[in-house]
Amino acid sequence: MNEHLVTSGNRDGLENYWLPFTPNRYFKRNPRIIASAEGAYYTLADGRRVFDCLSGLWCCPLGHGNAHIAEAIKRQAETLDYATAFQMSNPTTLSFAARVADMAPAGLDHVFFANSGSESVDTALKIAIGYHRMKGEAHRTRIIGRERGYHGVGMGGISAGGMTANRKMFAPLMLNGVDHLPHTYDRAQTAFTHGQPEWGAHLADDLERLVALHDASTIAAVIVEPMQGSAGVVVPPVGYLERLREICTKHGILLIFDEVITGFGRLGANFASQRLNVRPDMMTFAKAVTNGVIPMGGVIVADEIYDAYMSGPEEAVELYHGYTYSGHPMAAAAGHATLDVMERDGLIPRAAELEPVLETAIHALKGTPGIVDIRNFGLAAAVDLEPFEGQPGLRAMRVFERALQTGLLVRFTGETIAMAPPFISTDDELQTMCATLGDAIASVTSPAA
Template identity: 65%
Template sequence: MCSGQFRCGGRATFQERTMDQVTDTGALARQLNVDPYWAPFTSNRRFKADPSDRTMISAEGCYFTNANGVKLFDGSSGLWCTPLGHSHPRIVEAVTKQVRSLDYAPSFQVASATTIQLAERVAEMAPEGLNRVFFANSGSEAVDTALKIAMGYHRLTGNATRTRFIGREKGYHGVGFGGMSVGGIVANRKMFAPGMVNGVDHLPHTYDQSKMAFSKGQPAWGAHLADELERIVALHDASTIAAVIVEPMQGSAGVIVPPIGYLERLREICTKHGILLIFDEVITGFGRTGWAFAAQRLGVVPDMITFAKAITNGIIPMGGVIARQEIYEAFMSGPPAAIEFCHGYTYSGHPMAAAAAHATLDVYEEEDLFGRVRALEPLMEAEFHSLKGEPNVVDVRNFGLTAAVELSPSAAGPSMRALSIFEAGLKQGLYMRYTGESLAFSPPFISTEQQIKDMVAILRKLIRDAA
């Protein structure tokens, strides 16, 4: 039994008996039993055949350390979510303080003061007119929340026939059934077709290598592809369409940058037909493009924005939706004591996540890190475009502090060239993302110019070695 009010003593914890007592990280990797572990979005059999390179033991600043003792530059900010690097002392302090004062508070009928303050802060950062914040725990939950808000809004405003959603090919909107349905990545959809949301259609994607290869920033070609929305509206009738959802910059598909004028045209068509426009900014939100939101950089204001990842520096999961005030007000009907929106999560606006978010936003502001992204972007662009002409490099794309290198397919099979470079990077000091034939990069905002140059230098060697 436990002695005292909260403490248990005597026996070492399971982690102390295993991880913390092993000083040889290679030995740790060898003793780990990986059989019970089912990894997400991972080639599990390949991972389990040799997990040591892929098993992360620690992280600090811009670097991971894996079980083989290799220090890896975090070229992708984790999964786009740690722009302040790892173990940031301000966040560690904030989370430690919060767990001592209020570790959890329900989000139904009551709320954490820390969370209420965060909603105000996020609303102040958002594009003008978007000022109501609903918290979730991930990008997937944020997307499904936004879709439900859109459908509910139309029902409450007398347009109950507006139930259809329009996504985009190559789009990624998480793994909930709603987000999967509006998403356009075939591998994420094909196994789950029976569970798809009915009535979803898709815009064509905006990537045409023959027209935009090696574009710097936004491609000049492709704005006309937004006019496909008019064709879809004519096919289904505007009175059936609730919302269009797109990523301002498609991240999971490999940094597909919007053509100049494309998003402006989508906004124009949605406004014309009374369709809500949702920007999925789970990747681009909170500074990745040099502004708080890509909507601000691109000068296009949607009706809702979904966010997650960088709001807490990835330390504690949090996501959410920012909506226009008139959308929120449409729900504020019926008896005053009624629950207006029957939706939410046990951990919506968790006080621990809110504390991490406040500390993260403090650092962004105090160190002008969005400005730093803008300052680093020309270097990022120049370094990555210097890879043009390297073996099997068929395209380079960049926007904000992101870049992708497109590779020619390998005779070994789909994605194998990118996979081999990814795996070699784990041995030679670079962590990156690979998707299909693309290698994607989104380094921490705190990266130095030299670190970005070194990242590209390692990548260049890896590309040559794989040729």
């Protein structure tokens, strides 16, 4: 047993730990404790083994307990456990920057490291504002996000993001000069779509309305998730991102793809931009880059943006931004090992192979009482539930609890159940996951069920 799990008296930590994005009082009455993990499964403190339906929190595509990653971290800790990123660097981080750039679309060759998706987004927004200033267009300060967008919990991210619950309490702190595109989800038009919906590309034209309202000369960047993950696998309509790219290019606006969820294989390609054949000016990443083992994030920047910053005196700092743990050698070592395993085992192509398996299995649940929509893209899917009258969110919580009892750890937000299983999953595991989820949904017929 892990020595830190042995407690005395009441000091088990339940009252001390304030959990993020969690109803803490409910949790502490009904604690769910993960004791260990291996492969695609967690083991709970009571001994139950549950399938990890969301790859941790979208971040563990290789599953858990990977020996190659553990060994790489051990070697790095014994060689160089920490190195400052200010005025110095180290071989592990330098080579990892090159490796990430090699995976990105052509022309995006420069990597700035952060420690999370939230930091990556705030970094990208700062780079965008600074880029226009470096070009003599300091009047371009406005950021355009999208309704239902999730860009982390930094102040830039919640300002550009469009999730009401994340924004309403912190409104006084949010950035000025931010506007939002409409989201692309309309159940009446797209319910039970397999893959990308044919309806919705026209919604990109709302960017032209915002340009007319604010004037292009005030707009620095548009930031969108190619696939909106935290909002519940909202899939881009055919042609939508292409149209955004056209409008941004026309008006000199930078296009930022938030690929924190979609980067490193979730859509069966290195990045969503490559799957969808749309090149942004910057991409954020995090989560899967280290298989979730050590926090890391970053921004991949187009050559022309980097070059604009490099136009001043050689001895001057070009970007007054960074973190104590930017490019941490331990995180870079974990990243190298993660990509080693992905390449060695062909796991990004494997994710593409599993996409139709997940699609068939999840859409087989159509007709289950309580389900009002199903959608999928890449190795990700979501099911929307009909809420209990006057009790929003309760049905999904009950499904979450029932699924956990029957061997699944799913993710729910509002009335949406999201799935993004590990790339190491078998066909049978995905089929069982969907069938078991269907049973859990069918069994939750009332608030007390």
